[in-house]
Amino acid sequence: MKKQSPYLFKLANLPHEFEQIHQLNYETFVEEIPQHEKKEERALIDSFHQQNTYLIALKDQTLIGMVAIHDNRPFSLDKKLGSVENYLPIHSSKICEIRLLSIRKEYRKTKVFIGLMRMLYQYFIQHDYTLAIISGTTRELKLYKHMGFIPFAHLVGQTGAFYQPMYITKEIINQSKNLYHRQVSFLPGPVEVNHEVKSVLLQDVIPHRDQKFYELMKSVQNKLCSLTSSAYVQVLLGTGTLANDCIAAQLSLLEEKGLILSNGEFGERLISRADRFKLTYCSLRKKWGEAFYEEDLLEVLEKDIKWIWYVHCETSTGVLNSMDMISSFCEKYELKEIVDSISSIGALPLQLKNVYLASGVSGKALGSLAGLSFVFHNHPIQPSLQLPPYLDLGEYFKKKSIPYTHSSYLLSTLDAILSVDFRKKYIHIKDLYSLAYKKLNEKGFSILADSQNGAFPILTICIEKDLSSRMLGDLMKGQGYILHYESSYLLERNWIQIATIGQIALEEMSRMIDLFTALYHYLRSDRVDSIMAN
Structure with a gap:
């Protein structure tokens, strides 16, 4: 039939x-x-x-x-x-x-x-x-x-x-x-928060010098460290940009040469940040959509390189750079490992017990409100007069992560969300990704990263140049499905991304893919193509 x-x-x-x-x-x-x-x-x-x-x-x-x-x-x-x-x-x-x-x-x-x-x-x-x-x-x-x-x-x-x-x-x-039909977000962040998190916002504000605030901060730090096997974490009032700036500031104190890996927009941002902080480094760039392998690192490894800084889940492409491989490489050659784990924390199991520094945020896969960022570390950090106070991790470490004004609302919502069963969440995110990858692959779409190197939180679809990714994304938005396509680096390449970290049911993912496919083929039909060509 x-x-x-x-x-x-x-x-x-x-x-x-x-x-x-x-x-x-x-x-x-x-x-x-x-x-x-x-x-x-x-x-x-x-x-x-x-x-x-x-x-x-x-x-x-x-x-x-x-x-x-x-x-x-x-x-x-x-x-x-x-x-x-x-x-x-x-x-x-x-x-x-x-x-x-x-x-x-x-x-x-x-x-x-x-x-x-x-x-x-x-x-x-x-x-x-x-x-x-x-x-x-x-x-x-x-x-x-x-x-x-x-x-x-x-x-x-x-x-x-x-x-x-x-x-x-x-x-x-x-x-x-x-008439009601809720919007469903497939963005890599910020994500829609659940009812439990929203209810926390009804609580009274807690002054950041109150003992209850210190207890709340300690609870959040313990949960984050438990989630990542890290010894310490500093919670900053700001975005992931602040966390990576704090990391660059710490690297500037080492006065050591490093290696920065880049295979996407956020790897490029690490390089730009290193230039701003006048770090001594060499870079290894690969084509967007390709992953790094050990032989790539060996080709550029020099005797005086003391650290490697890289993005774990490259948001701009959906590529997952192997943390296991890079961690083993750093251990073998006695290098400090620095990781941007902003898009992977809360979406994938993370082991940060051996890293020198790592960054994360509250508003992506963790599922809390945006506005907090983290720097994980496994060694005590002392304050430095060479750094601006707001970028000095030593000040945060010394003051139990509360050196300056902080937000009890953001911290309370994060504390609430960190109580979820992340093992179940990891499985659900992987199932959503697998479903989307399978359906899109079967329908002939070009997916940037293969299933082996793809990051479960993000899937990137390459749209043919004669069809506008913005037009397709706008049409999906008009029906309540918010895909990731409006960032400049995506528009330049005519890519559309589907992130799997939100509150999305498998049935909803399936319906979205079916609609996406139908709209795509409608826009690609001979009749429409001939009209657009004229």
Whole structure:
């Protein structure tokens, strides 16, 4: 039995889509509802066409439903009623108008209407609307009311084409089981936090010099050290950039030559940071998407090299550089090992007991709020007058990680999230990655890193140059699936990433991949390609 093609919901942005919009507009508002005069060309261009954003439903390449939305005043209802605010029973800070809702007759008993309404909800979120107005045809008032629309003002229109002005608020949509469809993030960070973490934010603030704060900090440090087998960890109020800056500051005190590995954007950032701190080093670069092997390190190893700094999980590519191999190499040649583990902590089992320094953050795979970063170490660190105080790990070590003002909210949420069973989390992240890799590989997508060197938290898809990764990512965002594609290093290469560290069910990952595949093939279809080429 042939599998039916799914409905696709997207923002209209291609010439042939607008042609079909004008045709459906004519069929609905001329032939079915006698609102406009008939025309030989059987196409009706809406008077607000230049201001409209069209949300459309497609089956294969055929338009089967649409709705338009805009926030340019005056609205069509302004012209019929005067200012709509004079009739609305509530005040709203940002209003939009929904128009031209039309579904082909054979699809009116399907999920097309709900799909369009859910896409409208996503549009609400992204544009911060608080209220929408609509002219609801009197033929479908029961349906509009069922979806939460509330009548206001008197009927407008003419005989055979009367409309009821109606409105709906963001609060009504949020409470509607039919319309609510949460956004799902596939970003490498920050991630959506769970209810337990959110509940911590309701607690009273704890001053950073209070004894309770010291106890809270100690609890967090113990849990982080237990998770990574590290002897010490300093918790900093700042992002991963701060943690790596503190590491570079410590390396500047050694006055030793090092080796920095780079096979992606964040390896390049280590090199840039080393230049800023005037470190003595040599670099080993590999093509983005390739991993490092022992023979690569042997080729550049010099007698005076005393340390190696590298990124464990290279976020920009999804490549996992082997910590086991590099750790063994450092042990064999008596080198200090420094690791950027920002994207791997909380996603993969980490053993940091032998590293010299390692960085991490709270807001990625650990699943807490962004804003805290860590530096792990296995030796006592003394303060240094050569360093700026905020970058001096010795000051943090001396003051039990609280040398300056700190945040009890960020620390409390981190403490709560560190109580989860990370063994189960590691398995789930790996299962999500395996499912995504298998489905995408079977469907012929080009995946940057192979399954052996791929990092379970991140999967990178290489999109053909004649198809815009931004367009594909925007279409997925419009339906509530937030992929990673807007970073400059991804846009330059036309890559899209799927991160597996959020609160994602296997079924949700599968649905997202199916939709991604359907949209990709729609945009790659011969019909669309030929139109775009022209």
